[in-house]
Amino acid sequence: MTALGVLYPGHSAEDDYPRIEQLLGSDIRVELVHTDIGEDAHSVGALRQTGTPERLAAGLERLRLSGAEAVVWACAGEGFVHGWEGAQEQVRGLARTAGMPASSTSFAFVHAAQEIAAARVAVGATYPDDLAGLFAAFLRAGGLEVTGVHGSGTVTAAEAGTWGEAEVLALARAADDPGADAVLLPDTALHTAASLPALEKELGKPVLTAHQVTVWEALRLADRRVNAPALGALFTREPIVQV
Structure with missing residues (x-):
């Protein structure tokens, strides 16, 4: 059994994750932990506040206790608003705090x-x-x-x-x-x-x-590959690059 950790802000489309877990059809468990979204607004200022270390720390502790092998911060906007270097620093901080490989949805798209x-x-x-x-x-x-x-x-x-x-x-x-x-x-x-x-x-x-690449990224970090045609070409092709 491979447990994947996902930090998800708020409650908008979290039901996609159990659906993806079911479609993976394998020994994969998606551990979803919600974080406080703060102000719900598609703006740079609000997004920067959504992913503060304090807001993420409690969720990371819960994921660590769940046995997750990797964690992805599932908020694309809160990653890319920091720019490439800032988003990298955020992910490094997640990994240090969580004690496991970490990434974000922004990097997952790339x-x-x-x-x-x-x-x-x-x-x-x-x-x-x-x-x-x-x-x-x-x-x-x-x-x-x-x-x-x-x-x-x-x-x-x-x-x-x-x-x-x-x-x-x-x-x-x-x-x-x-x-x-x-x-x-x-x-x-x-x-x-x-x-x-x-x-x-x-x-x-x-x-x-966003949800598709978030779970795929967690699988990549956990060194797992799953063929799941219902989740699109990303989950059916042979690997082309290893990043």
Whole structure:
């Protein structure tokens, strides 16, 4: 049994994680611990406060006691708003405090795109344009080419959490670019686990979403690979790179 630790802020789309655990169909356990979200706002200031060391410390202690082998901070925005270097320092701090390998959803997107050889990506974000642009800048710092960015302007995680499959598909279609190897949908407040097959069928290319890449990143840190076609191309391809 491999236990994966996920630190998740608030309560918007956490039901995606038990769904993913079920779809993995293997001896994988996803240990989900909630952290205090503070102010629910898609803004740089609010996001920076969401992931303060004090807010994360209690959750890390619970994950350590659960037997988790790796931990991923499942808040894409709170990672990329710090920039590449700042997000790296945050992850190093998580690893030191937790005593286990650590990463964040922001880095998970970069690693997952590299895994499927998607050098050119399009971004479909629920966020306002300024935050969507910061995510694109983070991806570029990770060596990816961003062909286009589409922001939807939601102002809270709670709002994004109400979106259904129709809204998610519309976001992906609006973001898609013929020159992109994959479409990326950040925001761990968005329900996407049940929609991955429909998304990839609709676009005819890999789609990477926040919960999907978060669990994949935790598996990578734990040195596990699981074939799970219902979770998209990321979970069906042979490894291309090891980061």
